[in-house]
Amino acid sequence: MSPLKSVDIARQIAEVPTGHLMDFLAESDLLALTVPLPLGGRGAPMADGVALTFDLARRSGSVGLTYAMHLAQIHTWAAHVGGSAYLADELRALIASGKLVASVVSEPGTGGNIHKATAVLAEGLQKDTSNTSYVPQAGAFLVTAMDDSGPKPVQRMVMVRADQTQATEKQRNFMMGMNAIHNAAWSFTFRYPPEAVFAEPFATIASATMTAATHLLWAAMWSGLAARALDTAQRYAKQELPPDIAAPVMTRLSELRNRHYTLNALIRDNLRPAITPFAAAAAINRLKITGSEIACEITLACLTITGLRGYAESGPYSLAEVVRDVLSGPLMVANARLQANTAGIDRYSDDRP
Numbered sequence: 001m002s003p004l005k006s007v008d009i010a011r012q013i014a015e016v017p018t019g020h021l022m023d024f025l026a027e028s029d030l031l032a033l034t035v036p037l038p039l040g041g042r043g044a045p046m047a048d049g050v051a052l053t054f055d056l057a058r059r060s061g062s063v064g065l066t067y068a069m070h071l072a073q074i075h076t077w078a079a080h081v082g083g084s085a086y087l088a089d090e091l092r093a094l095i096a097s098g099k100l101v102a103s104v105v106s107e108p109g110t111g112g113n114i115h116k117a118t119a120v121l122a123e124g125l126q127k128d129t130s131n132t133s134y135v136p137q138a139g140a141f142l143v144t145a146m147d148d149s150g151p152k153p154v155q156r157m158v159m160v161r162a163d164q165t166q167a168t169e170k171q172r173n174f175m176m177g178m179n180a181i182h183n184a185a186w187s188f189t190f191r192y193p194p195e196a197v198f199a200e201p202f203a204t205i206a207s208a209t210m211t212a213a214t215h216l217l218w219a220a221m222w223s224g225l226a227a228r229a230l231d232t233a234q235r236y237a238k239q240e241l242p243p244d245i246a247a248p249v250m251t252r253l254s255e256l257r258n259r260h261y262t263l264n265a266l267i268r269d270n271l272r273p274a275i276t277p278f279a280a281a282a283a284i285n286r287l288k289i290t291g292s293e294i295a296c297e298i299t300l301a302c303l304t305i306t307g308l309r310g311y312a313e314s315g316p317y318s319l320a321e322v323v324r325d326v327l328s329g330p331l332m333v334a335n336a337r338l339q340a341n342t343a344g345i346d347r348y349s350d351d352r353p
Contacts, residue, residue, distance in 0.1 A: 099139025
């Protein structure tokens, strides 16, 4: 497989109709972008995954978020295959199929805390969720459950193929934004061999890989949404405003681009390894919290520039879809709860420039 050329891919994405972007990603072998070559992926660094997610979200928040969620899951799977031939072979088969990997981590009644699980590892693992995305498009699921077979219960992660899964949609969730993602509450029954259970505890997998990958890719998606808002507002100012009014508006847009630069700088900073695990945990949490807030700030400020033309549901300057999509950011792993968690970590972390 050829190395990823971000500029070339961005140009191709710009020419693909929004409704076919996911097909394009599958046909271009980009669904396993950061998976190592021996496991069937492209072997690209996470920086390329971030760049691609940004470009996709600039076109469509729903596509950007779907890709971000999938890539975080498949990246985690690849990173924790270990010595398991079963998990390696299943990963290669999933990549060849061109299907997605979905997360079945959170559960009702846990307050969104992925480190709590009521489901129990069993031959027929039963798990209900309040919201799981793109289940019909998934070829495999990464599922968490409690392993009570030892002296102390341990939360573990298991990979289950879609053809080993019975999924019943309990309720379709129609959100204010991200409307092109199939979100629903599901009732699952998972069947799998013992080899499908990852060797490391889920707490290790999450802290080492999944949390960082998820927040980095989400932040790239929010940055892409903010970029789309900035593009729209700038086009409006250039095409619709007289020069004397456009000048101060362009200054305001330049100020907003400063904020966008801050968001992108936070993303770049988190692509570097942190000095300590505590510093890494605090930094990635801050990226999620601050990044989602900055993206909302930029997008709503752009709406004040475009005015009613941006508030319209359609038209060349409509920001309606972008506004609805970006407002999901502070809610996906609630910022208030994440900030409380970060405050505890701050006792042990040491941020340095």
